[in-house]
Amino acid sequence: MSNSTQHTISKILRKTPNKTLSVSTRQAKQLHAHIVKTKGTLHSDNILVLSLYSNLNLLQHSLHLFNSLPSPPPPLAWSSIIKCYTSHSLLHLSFSSFNSMRSLSVPPNRHVFPSLLKASTLLKHHKLAHSLHACTVRLGLDSDLYIANALINTYAKFHNAGKVFDVFPKRGESGIDCVKKVFDMMPVRDVVSWNTVIAGFAQNGMYVEALDMVREMGKNGKLKPDSFTLSSILPIFAEHVDVNKGKEIHGYAVRNGFDGDVFIGSSLIDMYAKCNRLECSLRAFYILPRKDAISWNSIIAGCVQNGEFDRGLGFFRRMLKENVKPMAVSFSSVIPACAHLTALSLGRQLHGCIVRLGFDDNEFIASSLVDMYAKCGNIKMARYVFDRIDKRDMVAWTAIIMGCAMHGHALDAVSLFENMLEDGVRPCYVAFMAVLTACSHAGLVDEGWRYFNSMERDFGIAPGLEHYAAVADLLGRAGRLEEAYDFISNMRGVQPTGSVWSILLAACRAHKSVELAEKVLDKLLSVDSENMGAYVLMSNIYSAAQRWKDAARLRIHMRKKGLKKTPACSWIEVGNQVHTFMAGDKSHPYYDKINKALDVLLEQMEKEGYVIDTNQVLHDVDEELKRELLHNHSERLAIAYGIISTTAGTTIRVIKNIRVCADCHTAIKFITKIVGREITVRDNSRFHHFKNGSCSCGDYW
């Protein structure tokens, strides 16, 4: 045996005070061989090797050695094997070993309890944790530093679950109460004790207490916040969107050399991203000397949460390229990017990966898939994924309800909402947004009112801007304009914004009420004088009423204020390319073919009874020009391109940035019949599925 190995052995056997004794697997095996050769398999030094194997997480080696020990193995051997089981997540084996140990009358030593407490925490098994706690009390070990630290961790993790099951030692005592009790009675506390309590407070939303503890910790002797402390409290500033406090912590981390720590790194990335400082997140990401899967997850999620969808996808690709194995979280972070980009084929590919990696039962992923399929126009697939979710939580329900709402399946949305209630899932703020949206898209006025009234009364959720907007939309579209006006004027808790008034303004346009529109516009401009949408809408209302002078006056006013209309734009994915069209856009290389196809279609449409609705052209121009303007609306160009560039029978999916115009809506119904294809158009509020001459919205939109 070499000198260096001899040195290692003597170092190990001398029980060096160095706690993190680093021994390689090879060294441990050599030591084992040496001991077996010189002292035999039964010598007690083998137990030291077992603890080395256990620390190295070598389950097979540990087990093999453990089984070769004379019976009954001593306490140290048991604590080593139990630790190994726990760190391999073989939690039931941890407990069955503990039982065997006791049935062999081996007295449990202090070292078994932390591993067992950890196992009970991972199993979320409250009763086990309590009996372990009781056991340590009987043995007088409950204030042992390591055991108390483990107890604090266990109780902190059970805090929320404890309220539900009411299993804490004394009725009405929460997990955090137990945390405090254990912490208070400890004769000696170390930095781990403080960090565990701080993390417990932080993870349970007790931010004031967490930050107080950090200050207290500094005062109390020599303990200084370390990297563990910082990574526990950074999420507080992320949630509170307090970038200044977050920066202070960042500064402290830099001064103390923690800024390259992977844990702090991902907290910093997340904190800056949640504070809308994506550039700072990127900097924190790039300076990390070593990036793990969570660092990648954080930057991907950060990009996606800040609307940088392509960037988020780019980081996901780079993560794969650098051979970092994606985790379930990686997928639930990146799928929403596909949803927002309407990238159906990419979303499908990712779904494939998810299934292959066995992540398809993850509830976060499932909900994001439901939403992605719905937003990409495939409501059937959204429903398929939803139906296969084992445990449907509120987010999953909300995703499918919102999906149905967007696709105009209002009755499905309403009955799903009822099913959710029957399932005992409490609806939240967003769930009510979804069901109210469904009602407004289908004109279910009574149902909408019922839900609106029940949210505060039955569920204690105060209606927010989105709910008021949905009800205003519901009333407005149904033509109950005065009622909607009163409803908005009497909003409680929140002030009506320009966007809520615009909803009513749009309804005034649909129901041709110039008088109320003028009243609404006044209200709107008083809260949002720069709202260009309002000017456009009002000028369109005047135009539709042939009040060209008023319309022109508004447009001049807009121009003076430097407000510009959002240009209408539609796009379609053909092959792997996105083709974008503006109204009257002649820049597409196939423009001539597109135009010709539209001419042919128009001829056939008119034979079928289509009459152009030139009222939809809101300029004071002659009829011929009006025809041409409508003929060149962006959605028609995109659809025509889809027809000539894909094989017969392929569904055409078009997306438009603003609402589809009424004449185009009629025209597309004719087109779908003539070409025998399904056409899906997603505008900024919903999907229209055109098939065989009709639209899924039932012309109510």
Place this chain on the structure above:
DNA sequence: GTAGGGTTAG
């Protein structure tokens, strides 16, 4: 020998 931290869905 035994204890603590970061990321995710509507």
